Amino acid sequence: MRRLFGSVRARATLGATLVVAVALVAAGTAVLLSLRSNLIGEAGTQAERSARAVASALALRPGYDHLPGLDGDHEPVQVVDEDGRLVAASEDLERISGTGTDAVKPRPPAATGPGDEDDASSDPGADPDDDGDDALEPGEIDKRTTFTNGSATIDGETADYRFAEVAVETEDRGRLTVYAGAPLAAEHGAVRTALTVMLIGFPLLLGVVAGVTWLVTRRALRPVEGIRREMAAITASQDLARRVPEPDTHDEVARLARTTNETLAALEASVERQRRFVADASHELRSPIASLRTQLEVAAAHPGLLDLEGAVEDTVRLQRLAADLLLLARLDAGERPAPDARVDLAGLAREEAAGRDGVTVDAEPVDVAGSRGQLGRLLANLLDNAQRHARAAVTVTVRREGDRAVLGVADDGDGVPEADRERIFERFVRLDAARSRDDGGAGLGLAIARDVAVRHGGTLTAGAAPAGGALFELRLPAV
Template sequence: MNLGSVRARTTLGATAVVALALVVTGLIVVLSLRSDLVRTADLEAEVSARRVASQIAGGVAFGDLRLPDEDEPVQVVDSQGRVAAATEDLTFLADGGESTPREPDDDDDDEDEPGRGEVASHVGFSTREAVVDGVAGEYRFASVEATSPDGATVLVHAGADLAATRNAVSTTVRSMLLGLPLVLLVVAAATWLLTRRALRPVEAIRGEMASITEAGDLARRVPVPGSRDEIARLAATTNRTLAALESSVEQQRRFVADASHELRNPIASLRAQLEIALEHRELLDLPGAVEDVHRLQQLTTDLLFLARVDAGEARPPASEISLTEMVAGELAARPDTDRVPITVDLDAGVRVEGHPRQLARALSNLVDNAQRHAHSEVTVTLHAREGRAVLRVADDGEGVPPADRERIFGRFVRRDDARTRDEGGAGLGLPIAREIVASHGGTLRAVEPAGRGAVFEITLPLSTAVTAEG
């Protein structure tokens, strides 16, 4: 048995707890039993002592006292300490011993000796050794004072044998000691079997996970037990994790394949131009080579950005910026090669928490996308509404069908008409823009246009200072 296993630790722990509980409970039972038996012996001894004391108080002479049999030894001692009377078989009674006086009733005066013909109300108890009929034993004695009619005060000691008490306690202890191992064995066996049954689904999950890891088949799932317990929830969570991992791996595979495809075209074009230039320098297309290098550089930059996003790279602390000034500056710095003019409508004083360069890149990606699809005009608007900045980039092109308005934000996803153009892009502009906006606590989506064309809307929370002032 592997002592480090969950089953072994659970079994040992349960057995130890039950053992401790049984020992404590047994100790309480034994002490309670002994206390009850001692109280019973006290009562028997007190009854015997008061019976004899009553005879003395009634004037019966010591020689005529009716004393109990040898099982209840009695000794009468006068005020001088001499034995006035005793049972016939009592040959020795030890002095002292444990004494437990009983408190008298409130109506009794326990400070004075009993009057003539009276028996004291208080009783003292002690455990003493006595020899009765030649056999030494331990007895529980009750001591009561009594005064005869002629004024002689004596002390009556009456005992009850504690042998029965000792035997009862010993029998109880032996029974407990004999039963304890059996109970612990049953507890250990039951815990071992129940734990084995409870952990069987866990072993099935572990075995299936090992097989999945060895085979590398993320399409497989672990078995989910029919019980509605923690193990079933663990299996369900594991399957959801495997599904997410499968989706992530598939996405990474598509990403690598698409990236390789996108990089291959400009590299092949650049290589062909350089090979031609080696043979015919006059045929070198420098502008085309520069364009291919620029495209490679832009694609590499986009891939690096997405890799950093996927790796969860921490962003630098954001600062409060004027979104109005950032948008105006980015649009003013655009090259003169834009296909169509840009119409601008910006609210003044729109401020957000963010990173100017990243937000400018997101805006630039949206404007570049609009420039590729617009027929005659691109419109950029910025307004503050209900504590949020709303930035829209619209074009009057063919628009985006409702079924594609979410799909176009996938990586390397381009509409079919864009793939027929050399300037169609790599399909990373919109995904990068959405990642940037999401990292600023905002949203980017394609919304329903008022007329024809496409409208992309960015919403960002306004800075706290602006919100407070509003």
């Protein structure tokens, strides 16, 4: 059961069925109440019509003979005087309830006796003192009508009735009250029929709703299941080159598939970049380690042949490469500088340029937020690259442009071809494949510089210097 209702399709079907069921119950209840109210209203109208017809006859002629509705009409009618005695009633009336009196046999006023007084005093509908407030003229019929529900037995048949109570003032008999009933059989039959139809039709309708919802939901979720199966296959095979199927629709499922494929593409690129980084790092580390080992082995066999200066250079190179790889790893992990640290970019440029041959600085004071160590490493990498390719001079400039601090490093070398101005920021990329590693480095300096710039909310781009060489511009938010 838990597995069944753990699916979106089952929950959607159950939810839709419950909502429709509640709506059907509410609508059915409203229909039944409205139908019952209308039919009871029609029965009341019919009863009032009969009661007023009898009241009109009483107001126009004396006596109780030949009153309408009393001669075998199979509808209960009672006439009660102001003392609560039944003075006229329908033929074959055997029992009645819901009116002012339950008497069924008329008793003329002249036959008043102790028992009649008891009946009058016990009759809940009799109120001899009630005409003080509702005085009617002789021959006048009260405009008000009171309705009640009850039952009556006529000629052995018992049924429910809607009774109308109407008062009439006569000249010779005082105030009389007429009770006339209309059968509620039509109301009961119609309500029972409607209820039966609902009890049969509602479950069938709910079944149709559940089935349609189940089929529609299955069709709507079929692409999702395809995405899930493909993702499971990708996880099992670890083949990030595969993609999930994208439906031809423009709904949420299609957007989910496109986003999933974009995520897979980014993950594939990240894994490939990491794999290439590990391979390149291993390759770069292999050379200085092999060189250092060779020198140490030669020194162990022939101490006099030890190239101490070369061993130190290889060790320093290995140390720098390890430091570069460690910094890249921290940057890849999302390390960001403290936002409240302030760095004087002009002062930092002068510090890094100090002691370097052919490097001049033209800087105005501009403060930026970030890590002094990482920004110093960025500037040092740019200066190392510029000195490596410059013929004679390297120029460092610092200025403010609006809300940005701009640091430029320009050389007078051959420059960077326009087609390679983005590729040089990739890791382990060296444009001059023929130069030695000692001259060209490992190809990590510019990659580190750009990563540091991005982590500080800035940009680092390569362009052409006025002197014809390369120009690297760092733009950071100024404080």
